[in-house]
Amino acid sequence: MRGEGTKIVRATKNAASMRKISLPRYLCNLLVEYRQDxxxxxxxxxxxxxxxPDSNDIFIFSNYNGQPMEPGSFNHWLTKYCKKNNIEALHPHELRHIATxxxxxxxxxxxxxxxxxxxxNTVITQVIYSHLIKNSDKSCSDVFDQMLGTDKKK
Structure with missing residues (x-):
């Protein structure tokens, strides 16, 4: 039956995947509250x-009983959330692209x-997001216009 059986927790796909990142303070506070709950x-x-049983080893995405969620559960929740809020359906990976x-x-x-x-390396990022990087090129000239005081409309 779907949802039964052993959950497999794997290592990250490569060494670069294991990293520390800073989080917004409000999110850190929410995570502390969630952990306490x-x-x-x-x-x-x-x-x-x-x-x-170790409170430092609790899954963020877990079922009511502490077991890890099925991989599709968050996607299912996100689909329902988007529909309820009249947002075009999103796949979880698209959230990464939005943030980027x-x-x-x-x-x-x-x-x-x-x-x-x-x-x-940055080449991978440049290739995937080249359309956004090109669009931000204008901001380079805008910086000089502002610095030189030539950004005023005639």
Whole structure:
């Protein structure tokens, strides 16, 4: 039956995939709250809790009993969320592209974006996001216009 059986937790696909990234403060606070809620839930469930007994080893995407979610569960939830909120359907991986687009549009250095994405070098990032990088080229000349005071409309 679907959803039954052993969950397999694998290592990352390559060394660059294992990285530390900074998170917005509000998200860190939410994760701390979520962890505390799961610790309380694990105590309430007692022997029905099947997740890790170590509170430092709790899955972010877990079922009510602490076991990891089925891989398609988040995609299913996201599809329903988009439909409910009249948003064009998204695949979870598209969230990565949206975040990357925002970073590039906000002039985050390509090396930083590439590192954050786990790309082994910036060439991969440049190839995938070249359309956005080209679009941000105008901002280079805008910087000089602003610096030289020539950005005023005639």
């Amino acid at each position: 799961l610790i309380l839930l694990s105590k309430e469930l007692g022997s029905m809790w099947q997740g890790s 687009s925002i970073w590039i549009k906000n002039n985050i250095p390509l090396q930083t974006v590439s590192s954050r994405l786990g790309h082994t």
